Amino acid sequence: MKAKIRKIVTVIEETHSEMDRVVDPPTRRAAAIAVIENPFAGRYVEDLQELIDTGEELGGLLTEYAVKALGIEGPRAESYGKAAAVGENGELEHAAAILHPKLGSPVRKVLGKGAALIPSSKKRGGPGVALDIPLGHKDAAYVRSHFDGMEVRIADAPRANEILVAVAVTDSGRPLPRVGGLTKDQIKGEDGLR
């Protein structure tokens, strides 16, 4: 592991009821978040390759953490998302380097498939900043019941020279989906959209 990891936080959230209706089985989602040192903090660096490689390392590691937290096999995952928060001495482009070029492929390796784009968000902030990780169905982006988001935060991160990198995985969609659209049993899962 080339990335210098200070901590890894795993969050599992189960929803058992919503508006007094029982959700059975509970919807479950898990996020794994790594706090890493930002090798480019405090200065402008043109070539961001090191963080691109870090994205590849963390994509697999964090997805394994999240899937393990849910206690499921990778292919049982239904939706996913990714996000990063850069500390104040870093640049939004650092988050982009981690998230976009190489992080996705190891995520998909752990999950078996993953035809859909992995929805993402990024921001700059200080310790405790809230990161809203967007979620979408992993094989068909248009599955409406699985459009969602998960808020995560770590009280003491990111420090100025750190970056939070998060991957979220679910085994379900929203607790009481009822706004129509494509359903998960209708998907073909070939083009990543439907």
Added chain:
Amino acid sequence: MLEIEIRKRILTMEEIFHEGGPPVKTPLRRGSIVALIRNPFAGRYVEDIAGFMDDLKPLGLQMAQDLVAALGGAKSIEGYGKGAIVGAAGELEHGALWHVPGGYAMREILGGAKAIVSSTKKVGGPGTRLDVPITHINASYVRSHFDAMEIGIADGPKADEIALALVMTTGQRIHARVGGLKASEVKGEDGLR
């Protein structure tokens, strides 16, 4: 007997490798489990609430069990704490209902921990954060184990809910070095030293 209605449970696990100092061989783990339940006393003053403590015991035990499992088993636990956030239609006293079942549950699962379980509570809305204090499970004065873990839920507690939290750690602060009673010096008789 009041029914326990759970809306959500959130389990958080932190693995800490270093905090700017030398990385440790075995990462420190800190975990929290939070249950969002309906507050059966929300919106009015109820004099007799103490019976709810017994109703909460099974929930406490399940939470303690799940948290211990996530942290690698009872033998690895060295620190603990508990807390509650009462939604805005409740009163602070409702949070106090967690003292007995929350503490009892952790001691039960950990096999008779000696120290008082440190705690905190407040009234708040969705997204309220709570810094749950942590101390050594057998001797409150162990300085290396004084710690805290922040918990909170983006969409809770709603006005008629209570968030109940348990936290545990597997060791001392990651770079503990301010002296005081050490874990290795604990007698473990009075819960203090």
